[in-house]
Amino acid sequence: MQTNKTLALLAALTLGAASAQSLAAAPTTTAGTTISNTATASYTNPATNATTSTQSNTVTTTVLPRAGFDLTYVGGGDSVTTNTPGGAPADYQRAVLPGTTVSFEYVAVNNGNTTQTISLGNEVTGDVSGVTFYPESADTNNDGSLSAEEIAAATPITSVTVAPNGDDTTTPAVENNTGEVNFFMVYTVNPTAAPDAVVGATPVGTGQEYNGTANVQKTETATDLFFQYNQVTVQDSGALIGPRNDADGNGGPVTPPYTDAAGNTITPTASDSQQANVNAGVTAVTFTNTVQNNGDATDTYTVSSSTPGTVFLTPDGTPVTTSPTTVSITPADGSAPYDVTYTLVGGNLVIGGLRPGDSASFQNTIPFTDTTPNVSDTQTTTLTVVSTNNPDRTDTTTNIIRDPGLLFGDNIPTSTNPDAPYNPNPAAQPGQTVTFPMQVVNTGGATDTYTIQPTTVTFPVVGGGTVEVPVTYAPDTNCDGVADGTGSTLTLEPGAQGCFVATVQVPANAVSGTTPPVTQTVTTGSGLTATDTTNTVTVQVTDSNVALAKFVQGGNGETSSNGITAPAGYTTSNSALPGENLNYAIVAKNNFNAPVTNFFVCDTVPMNTTFVSVSGGGVYSTDGGATWSSTAPTTLAAGTPTAKGGEVCVAPADRTLAAGSTFQVNFTVRVN
Template sequence: MKLNPSLLTLMVALSAGSAAAAGTPAGTPITNIATASFLDPNDGTTPKESQSNTVTTTVLPKPGFDVNFGTTTVDGNTPVTPVATATSGAGYYPGGYAPTDVVPTTAGTNVDTKYTLVNTGNSVNPVTLAAEISGKSATGTPLTGADLPVVEYYLDLNGNGSIDAGDTKITGPVSIPVDDPLTPGDEGKVTIIQRVKIPSTAPKGSEYFVSPQGTGQQYTAGTTDPAFVEPSTDLQYTYIKIANPSVDITPPADTDPSTLVVTPPVPGLVPGTSGPVSDPKTYPAPSNPPGSPVTTPGTIITVDPASGDQNAYPPADAGTAPDVVTFVSQVTNNGTIPDAIVLIPPTGLPVGTIVTILDGNGNPITPDANGNYPLVGTGPGGTVLPGQSVPFRVVVTYPDPDGTTTPVASIPVTIGVDSGNDTDLTPNTTGTFTVNPPQVLFGDPSGTTADPTLTPIQVVVPGAPTGTSTSPTDSSATFPMTIVNTGTYPESYNIAGSVTVPVIDPVTGAITNQVVPVRYYLADANGNPTGSALTTTPVVVPGTPLQLVAVIDVPANAASTNANGVSAPLPVSQSITGTFSGIVRTDDGANSDKITVGVVNTGTSGIEITKTQTSANIDALPGKDIQYQIVAKNNFNAPVRNFFLTEQSGVVGTGTNAGTTTNLFTYSTYKSVAASANFAGNLLVRFNGAAWQPLATATAPASVTRVDVGVDNNAGAPDGTITSADTVPSTGVITVNFTTTIK
């Protein structure tokens, strides 16, 4: 039976096939027939055909599969950090498979990459996918557990690399179809998407390596392995680098935009342990907008360029209202992507301290829902661009330290900076802004401290030698004094004091005030003055008391302050002023230390009486007059009360002069008396103890046995008698001239 030629043609057409990359599908029969044509040998012209038997063989399954990146078949990379120059193998990641700066979010961040399951065999191949996951922290420590991502696989039906509605999650084996060699396209593949779900707790700067790893049928070395696992050398990793935000508090660029640019470093003096030191990075506190708190004028602020921490040294001020210091600083985004940075306000502030955070111009910042303060940059959505710096101000209001006597402490205010490129709200860095207020105690020593309310009294003896001890017999008063720096920065103090001493003019007896300065010395271990007198103390470090000795030399002609039953010691007025802070402390007024000036006399005795005969001896004849003069002087440095001179007969001595006698009016008769005094008052005389009479007009009785002469001044209101109200001032002299007639 002849074959229909059309059948032959068809067979020929069928035998022409395109080469299939994955091989002839399993089950395909391969058949062939040979044909021949020749001429009938019987006549040599008739064409004849002949045909062979059919041979056939059936193609068996030769399964195989591979998983490729969705964009290239270059395979077999390894979980190492990308290498820019790699084109295959270790460090190679095709474009789009190595995202960096991935920011974890609490809402969830996914990294989706496209892969292709390829059927390299000739039979349908069910392939199960598992994720090969590893990760390491920014320091290289392997990540485990909850720090590793969850990975899911999805079908990508339209191959667009996105999980669209209808792209279902893969939960079991995926059958990869066999390529149809009759079509130009390759049916033997399935596109999938690997979804890496980044944990919200992904550590900053960590790296993840995730590859799908297929298990399916694979024909190798003559047998089919039904569960062949892709070897680790044939994986295809996606690399994910978690954002590593870096935010730093840095020295401010311009501390007061309303003035010419003032940027640290500006050299300035700050307190040092041995005196003010020059710090190259200081700035004066800026002025805040009108209506805002005003920093104590003269406050100097230093910046540590490495940490951004700042220290303010405010001076003291008058008044007890709370004080203010305004700091200017800035945050710099040193990361690689824009960052929504917030400032975290401080906690644990001392009682009475208030901290306000403002923007770089001193205007309020509206806090966010967490109570933190966003810093606005020029990046998308107000984020801070990489390399950008945003200024801010910290205003610290604290109780005035001058109004207290308890030691003050530094006030550190720690502001946290939180990056928006990590999910936690713990600060990524902090800056500490410290206010260092001054305080000092000055007064008399009290244990290890100083108490100005103590009022010790020192006794001095005018005219005695000066001294530097507390001896009550010299003419100097010494007081130990103590300065305790109860503030927060070291400084030295200017010290000064004085006493107003009434002094008696030795000639006129006039009493005037002399201001005597206090000399100050450092005290040695025994409390004695050492070194030279000083007007400025050495630097006093907080907490260490400085012991001083105050010495006042009382003039020799000082009037007594403790005479006639009245004690009015002289107050010593002292004060110190901080050389950096200007803080003033005094020990004066009701708290003054005091000096008692004792009673001394400047002559041979307090009251010196001399008697001289003023008439010539040749006149000492009966019936003749003799004159003599008695001079009485008050040599005390205090007035003498109720004083009168007495001339009388008989036993006159009393006290230590007991038993002394005179025969004045035995052998002579009183004739007249005259007197004068060098101080104000009415001269009075009395005879024989009778009533006092003004001397000028006095009348004597017939027989005079006693004459008393005194000065009636009665504190300016003479009353005609000599009482204790009548005083003879220091240097006061009464001169009495007697005339008697020799019997």
């Protein structure tokens, strides 16, 4: 990424998206989503004196569409102050020569719960022309920018289609949509543009918005949803700094990857940046950068670094000191070489005597700190060059260091990241086989190998003592929970995920109960280690004789389930808009001919909903029945698009359900 950048005539300038944050609103429930919920009950079986559980029918609610959208900067931030070029954020301000084609990256955000297509228009200020939009896919080399060649090869677009934030639960696929689609705005600063003039443009979106009663067509204005202008200052000369042998940073051509003295591989891009993907433990990387005099007279240039502790060196690796060091320069016109000086002044590099059109390279060693072990850290250093002839003429380039990253834990089918606390804790009878779906994500900047280490599960057995059972692993390359290969090692590209299926054979003489946590460990070829210690196996025998049914107010579903008749006005399914309440009735019936003790009914906040209230019991528990209170809870964790929220358990005051009697819990949640 670059700021205050002067580029050669007709070169392409792009604002990249190195670390865009999520801009979409907290996911609302996707239109067409079916919200399903099932209740459970627990009691002591009077016939066997064993703790027993039972399950209700499933209640469903269909969610209706509610549209919303916005166009904004990468990272957000548009407001009333961005309605003119003067209010553009610093990362959306540029300085270029007349005739230059520039591009800026923006984000289309879906703030609703249904997929929609947003039409792209524009407003311009000043002497610019040829506003065109391109998809993010036009960036064919994935460097976060569009080169002149990429623009020429790409097909313009006039709209973007954006899925809502989260997973579309109406489809079997797991999309994990961000609710965002990036695109590029490209235009030309006209050759007639006056030096020092300030020009700019903004995309203007037209899409669907919910107005309180219906979804209607709406176009962004300066006072409604706001514009998001970029700003370009027209220059007539200036200094350039860029990656090795590419001072203007536009990749014409891109310098091939190279290696520093410590063996770190550095890859230049066409977006005026260089990136080093390093192994764990690396504390510094040495980059090579190039300065060019694109003015009309011999000049002296000062180069500063945004990272404290940067060490400047000559092209051959000699440290620059406060005493001038002479370096020979080969002129661009092929004439005889001449000397320039490299001097350290106030911690900055000063290159003196560089002639018009000529370039001078230098090395800079940048210290790197692994601030978050096992998580990929990205450190960006901005180098700025300033002309002594005209201090207003500056340019920047970026040197990026990324260390390896590793996420490891349970594989949740609805998530692209592992979740260590998820802990599926499978239940099995003695002699059965259980599996743990485990997931690995490469959060680093380079391809890496991931090897899962051998481990065991400890099972108490009948007669006393324990048995250590080995855990076997097989790769699950598409993370669908089914093994599809052999071996214990995966190779993953940057950002890719891979999975293992862990298999455990429960001993035939295993005692009922929950095993100690299983310690599972993954190591990487780059030197990282991650451990998951949350999985257990529950060995148990089940028995059931209490009927449980759940109903929701309204709708036209079934009026009975599991032998239980719904209360008046309740059925097994309905439909609701986001923001409406779902009133559930959970009914348990004791079909034993004896009382059931230690009885309680539990329900969780369904996915895509927020807890409102619970009533109907004498005592309440929010920790699974460990402790009880006569006061009903007023808050529970909300459900998410991919997971249930908090749980509440309800029981009669004496935790006893008389023979043949029923017990009803009233549970209310609001659709997100």
